[in-house]
Amino acid sequence: MKIFIISSTSFYDKISPIKEYLINKGHEVFLPNTYDNPNLEKEIWKKGQLL
16 A cells, blocks of 8 residues: 655654554555655745745
């Protein structure tokens, strides 16, 4: 089964064990776009409107 984990950045530290558990059960896991760079969302907001 494909599973997409949705979470606010304040809970990103809890994603890793959940992701590993699901992978070990044979699931395909997808993470939020900013999981590897939690500050990316704030950086984009600071830049303002995108073209």
